[in-house]
Amino acid sequence: MTRVRKRKIEGVIxxxxxxxxALTGLFWLVFILGDVLAHGIKALNLxxxxxxxxxxxxxxxxxxxAFIGQLLITLCATLxxxxxxxxGGTFLAEYARGRRIARLISILSDIMVSVPSIVIGxxxxxxxxxxxxxxxxxxxxxxxxxxxIPVVLRTTEDMLRLVPWTLREAAFxxxxxxxxxxxxxxxxxxxxxxxxxxxxxxxxxxxxxAPLLFTSFNNSFFSADMNKPIASLTVTIFQYxxxxxxSWHSQAxxxxxxxxxxxxxxxxxxRLLIKGRHGKR
Amino acid sequence: xxxxxxxxxFSATTAIASLxxxxxxxxxxxVLIMESSPAIGRFGIKFLISTDWDPVKxxxxxxxxxxxxxxxxxxxxxIAIPVSIGIAIFVTEISPNFLxxxxxxAIELLAAIPSIIYGMWGLFTLSPIMSRHVEPFLxxxxxxxxxxxxxFQGTPMGIDILTASVILSIMIxxxxxxxxxxxxxxxxxxxxxxxxxxxxxxxxxxxxxxxPYSKIGVFGGIVLSLGRAIGETMAVAFVLGNNHRIATSxxxxxxxxxxxxxxxxxxxxxxxxxxxxxxxxxxLFVMSFITLAVAKYFLIRAERKYSR
Numbered sequence: 001m002t003r004v005r006k007r008k009i010e011g012v013i014x015x016x017x018x019x020x021x022a023l024t025g026l027f028w029l030v031f032i033l034g035d036v037l038a039h040g041i042k043a044l045n046l047x048x049x050x051x052x053x054x055x056x057x058x059x060x061x062x063x064x065x066a067f068i069g070q071l072l073i074t075l076c077a078t079l080x081x082x083x084x085x086x087x088g089g090t091f092l093a094e095y096a097r098g099r100r101i102a103r104l105i106s107i108l109s110d111i112m113v114s115v116p117s118i119v120i121g122x123x124x125x126x127x128x129x130x131x132x133x134x135x136x137x138x139x140x141x142x143x144x145x146x147x148x149i150p151v152v153l154r155t156t157e158d159m160l161r162l163v164p165w166t167l168r169e170a171a172f173x174x175x176x177x178x179x180x181x182x183x184x185x186x187x188x189x190x191x192x193x194x195x196x197x198x199x200x201x202x203x204x205x206x207x208x209x210a211p212l213l214f215t216s217f218n219n220s221f222f223s224a225d226m227n228k229p230i231a232s233l234t235v236t237i238f239q240y241x242x243x244x245x246x247s248w249h250s251q252a253x254x255x256x257x258x259x260x261x262x263x264x265x266x267x268x269x270x271r272l273l274i275k276g277r278h279g280k281r
Numbered sequence: 282x283x284x285x286x287x288x289x290x291f292s293a294t295t296a297i298a299s300l301x302x303x304x305x306x307x308x309x310x311x312v313l314i315m316e317s318s319p320a321i322g323r324f325g326i327k328f329l330i331s332t333d334w335d336p337v338k339x340x341x342x343x344x345x346x347x348x349x350x351x352x353x354x355x356x357x358x359x360i361a362i363p364v365s366i367g368i369a370i371f372v373t374e375i376s377p378n379f380l381x382x383x384x385x386x387a388i389e390l391l392a393a394i395p396s397i398i399y400g401m402w403g404l405f406t407l408s409p410i411m412s413r414h415v416e417p418f419l420x421x422x423x424x425x426x427x428x429x430x431x432x433f434q435g436t437p438m439g440i441d442i443l444t445a446s447v448i449l450s451i452m453i454x455x456x457x458x459x460x461x462x463x464x465x466x467x468x469x470x471x472x473x474x475x476x477x478x479x480x481x482x483x484x485x486x487x488x489x490x491x492x493p494y495s496k497i498g499v500f501g502g503i504v505l506s507l508g509r510a511i512g513e514t515m516a517v518a519f520v521l522g523n524n525h526r527i528a529t530s531x532x533x534x535x536x537x538x539x540x541x542x543x544x545x546x547x548x549x550x551x552x553x554x555x556x557x558x559x560x561x562x563x564x565l566f567v568m569s570f571i572t573l574a575v576a577k578y579f580l581i582r583a584e585r586k587y588s589r
Binding site (some may be wrong): 007008010011014015017018019020021022024025026028029032033035036039083084085086087088089090091092094095096102104105107108109110111112114115116117118119120121122123125126127146149150153177178179182203206207208209210213214217234237238241242249252253256259260263264267271 | 285287288291292294295296298299300301302303305306308309312313315316363364365366367368370371372374375376384386387388390391393394395396397398399400401402404405406451454455458482483484485487488505508509511512513514515518519539542543546547558559562565566569570573574577581
């Protein structure tokens with residue numbers, strides 16, 4: 001009997017430990033989000049969005065330049081990254097389906113998704129900042145688009161593969177050339193999935209800081225010129241949080257709250273979209 | 282079949298778009314090698330084993346950075362692996378059905394929080410807790426023990442290797458946990474049921490059936506998180522202190538490759554300094570690329586095994 005009891009006790013202890021592990025994970029999530037919310041909401045007000053920064057150390061001012069800069073950089077990165085990613089994914093899932101090259105690019109993309117983003121920052125610095133002689137918004141946007149492309153490419157590939165082959169055959173039978181089949185039939189069938197991939201990739205790059213540090217750099221004045229250094233929320237948070245002023249810290253918290261909420265919203269919408277689709281089937 | 286000209290144009294466009302990924306990989310490698318060639322020529326392979334980091338004397342070595350990267354990554358995995366596997370076991374075997382999806386999604390949300398938020402939270406919230414409560418406590422309980430107490434020497438400042446590793450571990454938990462969960466879920470129910478039928482407890486089923494069956498996938502997940510931890514920048518940049526020396530205590534400030542790049546790249550004021558930083562970036566790129574390739578290899582093997 002004692003052996004049975006020993007096994008049972010061992011089992012209970014292990015199960016309790018696993019439950020504690022799950023609670024630990026949830027604890028961190030609640031702790032971090034709660035902390036960002038508590039600090040951020042205190043500093044959040046309209047001035048933050050409509051004023052430019054006050055001179056260093058002076059109370060007041062806002063982060064209008066950083067909000068606009070962040071939107072511009074992300075928008076440009078999306079405009080560059082999404083078409084390339086979707087088209088690249090199309091090649092892997094359609095024209096190169098089953099070929100060795102498709103497998104290789106697919107694996108390379110999976111690796112590129114996790115390559116340190118700061119390395120991409122140094123690469124863009126060498127290619128676009130050093131030769132031109134100054135930091136620029138474009139350099140930041142292109143750095144972000146390089147992070148985006150493999151993400152969009154891989155989800156597009158996976159989503160196109162889910163579209164049944166018979167659907168394409170039906171269109172071929174009507175005499176449609178392959179590109180028309182892809183654009184009018186396959187894309188339509190996979191549109192929700194591709195959109196999810198795009199949303200998640202936007203969420204992923206809007207939180208990136210490291211690749212912007214020495215590409216778009218920072219700018220304490222308002223600028224919408226993508227050829228000049230441009231402020232971004234993330235780099236501003238880094239600068240303000242490491243800075244000595246209390247007012248900077250509270251603005252950094254407010255900016256963190258805005259960016260966290262935006263990213264979580266995008267992520268949740270992306271997840272719900274894909275779930276809603278699977279639910280229907 | 283005669284090809285439609287529009288089809289040729291469209292297929293060529295997609296081919297070029299997909300090749301861009303290969304171009305980036307080769308381009309990054311090529312550009313980093315070219316940019317770091319002055320440093321490679323001056324310091325050679327010794328760069329990797331030199332602890333110098335002196336911009337004034339223009340003498341550079343990567344060892345303190347590589348050491349910082351390895352020690353923080355190792356510690357964070359040490360914390361994250363048991364927790365992640367525990368979470369995966371809870372979600373697949375213990376939790377009631379209606380809680381499985383929400384808990385899984387909540388853990389994955391941890392991965393969506395940007396690293397800069399982790400960094401800021403670490404600096405303003407976690408680091409004071411560590412320096413006031415956790416670290417003095419660890420110091421006290423390890424005080425008498427030889428060797429172990431060396432790890433906990435010095436004044437607990439909160440800006441140190443331990444705090445950085447704790448933050449890193451929180452960041453990589455979702456990756457390991459979700460891949461482990463997916464691998465666990467692939468265990469054929471019939472094998473588990475056979476084990477239950479001969480009287481195994483739940484823990485024995487997990488320990489003797491589920492984990493052995495899915496170990497390749499779990500291992501792949503662990504290596505993937507290792508790759509991500511190596512390259513994590515902002516979360517550690519706030520709390521590591523950028524201190525170029527080989528630290529023996531977990532309460533010492535240190536520097537990882539990423540932290541050095543983030544702090545010094547835009548300020549490097551002469552060519553050899555900048556070139557040495559590019560050399561560091563090259564080392565980081567190669568390290569993480571190899572790690573991620575190994576992870577991918579195991580994940581593909583796991584996929585093949587389960588799809589059979």
